[in-house]
Amino acid sequence: MASNRAALRRRGSRAPNACGYNACLTQGRADGPPDTPSATMTLTDSVPRSLADWLAYQERVHPRAIELGLERVRAVALRLGLLPAPATTLTVGGTNGKGSSATLAAGIYRQAGYRVGLYRSPHLLVYNERVELDGAPAADAQLCRAFAAIEQARGDIPLTYFEFGTLAALLLFREASVQVQVLEVGLGGRLDAVNIVDADCALVTNIGLDHTDWLGPDRDSIAYEKAGILRGGRPAVTGEAQPPARLLGHAQAIGADIWRPGQDYRYRIAAGGGWDWSGRVLQYRGLPAPALAGDAQYGNAAAVLAAVEALQGQRPVAEPAIRAALAALRLPGRFEVVGDTVLDVAHNVEAAQVLAHNLQSHPVAGRTWLVLGMFADKPAEGVCAALTPVVSAAFFGGLPPPRGLGGEDLRRRAAAAGLDGTAWESVEQAYARARAGMAAGDRIVVCGSFLSVAAVAKMLTCA
Numbered sequence: 112m113a114s115n116r117a118a119l120r121r122r123g124s125r126a127p128n129a130c131g132y133n134a135c136l137t138q139g140r141a142d143g144p145p146d147t148p149s150a151t152m153t154l155t156d157s158v159p160r161s162l163a164d165w166l167a168y169q170e171r172v173h174p175r176a177i178e179l180g181l182e183r184v185r186a187v188a189l190r191l192g193l194l195p196a197p198a199t200t201l202t203v204g205g206t207n208g209k210g211s212s213a214t215l216a217a218g219i220y221r222q223a224g225y226r227v228g229l230y231r232s233p234h235l236l237v238y239n240e241r242v243e244l245d246g247a248p249a250a251d252a253q254l255c256r257a258f259a260a261i262e263q264a265r266g267d268i269p270l271t272y273f274e275f276g277t278l279a280a281l282l283l284f285r286e287a288s289v290q291v292q293v294l295e296v297g298l299g300g301r302l303d304a305v306n307i308v309d310a311d312c313a314l315v316t317n318i319g320l321d322h323t324d325w326l327g328p329d330r331d332s333i334a335y336e337k338a339g340i341l342r343g344g345r346p347a348v349t350g351e352a353q354p355p356a357r358l359l360g361h362a363q364a365i366g367a368d369i370w371r372p373g374q375d376y377r378y379r380i381a382a383g384g385g386w387d388w389s390g391r392v393l394q395y396r397g398l399p400a401p402a403l404a405g406d407a408q409y410g411n412a413a414a415v416l417a418a419v420e421a422l423q424g425q426r427p428v429a430e431p432a433i434r435a436a437l438a439a440l441r442l443p444g445r446f447e448v449v450g451d452t453v454l455d456v457a458h459n460v461e462a463a464q465v466l467a468h469n470l471q472s473h474p475v476a477g478r479t480w481l482v483l484g485m486f487a488d489k490p491a492e493g494v495c496a497a498l499t500p501v502v503s504a505a506f507f508g509g510l511p512p513p514r515g516l517g518g519e520d521l522r523r524r525a526a527a528a529g530l531d532g533t534a535w536e537s538v539e540q541a542y543a544r545a546r547a548g549m550a551a552g553d554r555i556v557v558c559g560s561f562l563s564v565a566a567v568a569k570m571l572t573c574a
Contacts, residue, residue: 162254165254165255183269184277186268191264191281193285198228199291200308201216202293202300202312203316204295204313204315205337206337207407207465208411209316212415213295216415219415219419219436220291221245221246222439223427227289227292227293228244229246230277230284230292230293231243231295232276234561235443236565242276244284245287249280257283261282273297277305294308294310299333301336301339301340303340309342310342313348315347315358316411318337318358319460324488333355334356335361338362348370348376370418370421372414372417375391376388376389378412378413385398388413390417393423399434402437402439403441404473407468444561449571451555453557454567455558458559458561459493460494463493463494463558466556476552477551478503479501480503480506480548480549480555481504481505481555482506482567483505483541483557483558484508484509484515485516485560485563487514487516489559491521491525492528494559495525495528495530502530505530507525507534507541508536517534521534537566
C-alpha cells in the first residue's frame with residue numbers, strides 16, 4: 112500500500128477513497144476499501160427504490176481501480192447547492208474518540224435548542240445510523256430521496272460509496288435547515304469527503320497509528336493528513352497536550368486558532384466521577400461524568416467543551432445544555448455493557464490500551480473471555496499485546512475476505528504477541544463457544560472491528 116501514500120503526497124488536492132474504512136457493516140459493504148466508480152455509472156437495469164437497492168447500486172458500480180480526488184465530490188456538491196454550507200459546522204477528526212466526541216457535540220447543541228445534523232461513520236447495525244437529524248436517524252425514504260437527487264445531479268461524475276453518503280447527509284441537513292452540523296471525518300481529514308465543507312471549528316481528538324497504508328507510517332505523517340480539516344483564522348481544538356509537530360506547524364502556517372489542553376482549556380476529575388472544566392473564558396464546576404464509561408471520555412468531552420466555547424459567538428450554549436448532554440451521552444459499541452458481555456469497537460493499539468484500562472477499572476468476580484475478530488490490515492499483534500494482561504482466554508473468529516482475517520490466521524498472529532486461544536470460522540461461532548465455557552461471574556469482551564461487534568450485537572438482540 113506504499114503506493115497509496117505516495118499518491119496522497121504527490122497529489123495534494125486529491126483524496127483516497129474515503130469509504131474504504133467506512134464500508135457498510137451489516138447493511139452494505141463489509142469487505143474493505145470499495146473501489147472508486149468509473150465515470151460511466153448509469154442505472155442500466157432499474158432505478159433503485161429501496162435503501163438496500165441504493166446501497167447495492169453504489170457497491171455494484173465500483174470498478175477495481177482507485178481514483179483519488181476531492182474535485183469530484185466538490186463538483187457535485189456545488190451542483191446541488193450545498194456549498195458554502197449555511198449551517199455552523201464542527202468537523203471532528205482524529206484516530207480514536209471521534210464518534211463519541213461528535214455525538215456529544217451534537218447532543219449539546221440539541222439540548223441548547225438548535226436544529227442539529229450529525230454525520231458519523233461507519234455504522235454498527237443499519238446505514239441510517241450515519242445520518243441523524245435532531246437526534247433521530249434518517250428514514251429510508253429520506254436517504255433514498257437524497258441518493259436520487261445526487262444521482263441526477265452528478266451526471267457523468269463518478270462518486271464513491273462514502274461520497275454518496277456524505278453528500279446525502281449534507282443535502283438532508285440543508286433541506287432540514289439545521290443550524291449546526293457536526294461532521295465526523297471518515298479517513299484522515301485533509302482529503303476526506305467531509306472536508307469539502309469549511310469547518311467553523313475543527314476538533315482533532317488524538318493521533319494514533321491507524322490506516323498507515325493510507326496516511327503514513329508515523330504520527331507526524333498522520334497528523335499532517337488529519338490537520339487538513341483546520342481552516343485559517345478559525346478555531347482548531349486538539350485533544351492532545353503535545354500533538355505531533357506537523358499538526359501544530361500546519362495550524363501556525365495557515366493561521367488557525369489552536370486550542371490545546373493544559374494551555375487553552377483544562378479539566379480535573381473529582382472523586383466520585385464529577386469533574387471541573389475551564390476554558391479561556393468559561394468554567395464549569397461539578398459537571399456530571401460523561402455517560403460513556405472510561406477515563407478517556409473525560410478527555411474527549413473536555414475537547415468538545417473547548418470547541419463549544421470557541422463557537423459561542425456563533426451558537427451560544429448555556430451550562431444546563433452541557434450538563435444534560437453529558438448525562439444523556441449514548442453510543443453503541445463503546446465499552447457497551449450488555450448483560451455479561453462488553454462490546455467495544457477498539458481496533459488499533461491505542462484503543463485496545465484504553466479498553467484494557469477500562470476492563471481493569473471495572474473488574475468482575477470471575478474471568479474475562481476475549482472474542483476477537485480483525486481485518487488483516489490492522490495491528491493484531493499490538494492489539495493482542497495490549498489485551499493479554501486483562502483476559503483469561505481468547506476465542507478468535509474469522510471475518511469475511513478480502514480484508515477479514517481468518518480465525519486461524521488471527522490465532523497465529525495473536526500467538527506471536529503472547530496471546531493463546533482457539534480459532535473459529537466466524538465471530539458468531541467464537542462467541543457461542545466462549546459462552547458455553549462461562550461460569551457465574553465471568554464476562555466476555557468482544558472487540559477488534561465494527562463488524563465483530565455488530566455480529567455479536569445482532570446475536571444479543573435476537574436472544
